[in-house]
Amino acid sequence: MVLVALMALAVALSDTTVGSLRQSHARVTDTSLTLSAESIANLAFNHLQNLSNLSTELNLAKNRAATDDAAILTDEVETAAIVDGRSRLNGLEPRATWKWIGTMTVPIMGTREVQDMYVITATAAAGGPARLYNADGSQNPIEDVNRYRRRRVEALFIKFPQSIYRQAMFARKGYEFMGSATTDSWDSKHGASAYGTVASGANGDLASEGSIVVQKEENVKGDVNPNISMPIPPLTYSPPATAIKLPGPSKGTLTKTTAELASGSYVCTSIDIAVNNGITIAAGAAVDIYVDGPIILTKDWVIPVTSTVRIFQNDYDADLGQTTINGNITIGCPQNPKSFQLYSLYDGMDAEGEDPVPWDIKMNGTAQLGGVLFCPYASFKLNGTFDMFGSMIADSFRESTEMGKVNGNFKFHYDESLSDLELPFPPSLVVVGWRSYDLGFAEFTNPNEPNPALRVRYDDP
Known part of the structure; x- marks a missing residue:
């Protein structure tokens, strides 16, 4: 059993x-x-x-x-x-x-x-x-x-959407909008109407993938849109093989040009304008400039309202120098911001993968800039009295390890005609x-x- x-x-x-x-x-x-x-x-x-x-x-x-x-x-x-x-x-x-x-x-x-x-x-x-x-x-x-x-x-x-310039300013990380900083908008009608010649609008929006703290709500003539998603498209730095080397005959630091740049592609190691309007652009030209390293703008560089300059900046070793816009200067085209476009891969890291300073691109002084800035990996230090005509996209607005801050007497004037400007990258x-x-x-x-x-x-x- x-x-x-x-x-x-x-x-x-x-x-x-x-x-x-x-x-x-x-x-x-x-x-x-x-x-x-x-x-x-x-x-x-x-x-x-x-x-x-x-x-x-x-x-x-x-x-x-x-x-x-x-x-x-x-x-x-x-x-x-x-x-x-x-x-x-x-x-x-x-x-x-x-x-x-x-x-x-x-x-x-x-x-x-x-x-x-x-x-x-x-x-x-x-x-x-x-x-x-x-x-x-x-x-x-x-x-x-x-x-x-x-x-x-x-x-x-x-x-x-490739047309992502829909606000005065956007940062992937959250920030505080403080002090005397203001936003508003106008429609340049693609360069036909300068700011101030038409009534200002209320589309000077703020946006971020993080939080936004506005100290004075009356200073923002537009919507405040925190916690929104903006996927960054794949970015590449690929100067065409046919790109003309500047300043010539070899590739180096571009300080000035000996003749107006006509439509075409150009490449240089860096930009550091030596004299006011030292880099001249032909009227009606479509110019692409590929820059391997830093961009230092401390002199006037005014782009004709009928021209388009697109600058493609590669990521580079931060020990080579910071990218800076500084001084009592005018950069780009305040009347037609589409005329000046910066697309940057720079993230502020050095060769060892360290961040030497908390900020990567500095905008300082009593200046005005007319253009669009697409710098999704860079931290901006915003200081001084500055008029920005157009739109900007950044990783953050910070000059320390704290939460980003937009302070001082910065004035952001969003150009409503930028809503149909598409990125020059695959979607x-x-x-x-x-x-x-x-x-x-x-x-x-x-x-x-x-x-x-x-x-x-x-x-x-």
């Missing part, structure tokens, strides 16, 4: 152990499936984000909507997933597609806007393979690929929705089997 009881217990334990092992295997498979599907979606998303012609591809996807065609990204995902010469996830080739699905209203930087909506569909599979069986019980050589366990991830995304994609679910199994049958219960059998996964 004891022996029989022990044998029965052993059988029960064996059944329990087998059942537990199967459950454990199923849990591992579920986890692996979920991770694989999410990895496929992430690889597909990263591929799209890094396309140099992303704007074109987004438009093509919208054009395909009439036929509901989805673009296949499987090859790109496989290439990105290569490990040890294999490009299979979970032992099965991944499947990824994307397409435009319509429009929806989403919150953007304190407002709600209608945006095009796209979806990435990523599918992962595990288990099996399941096989069809013939009526006589023999195994059919055809694999029933639809009987793999499959999981799908759908990621909804939008193109973050940034933002995921706004995500769901994951199991796919149902297909019902494959063997038409030669009269008994429905015997038409299909499957291997134990």
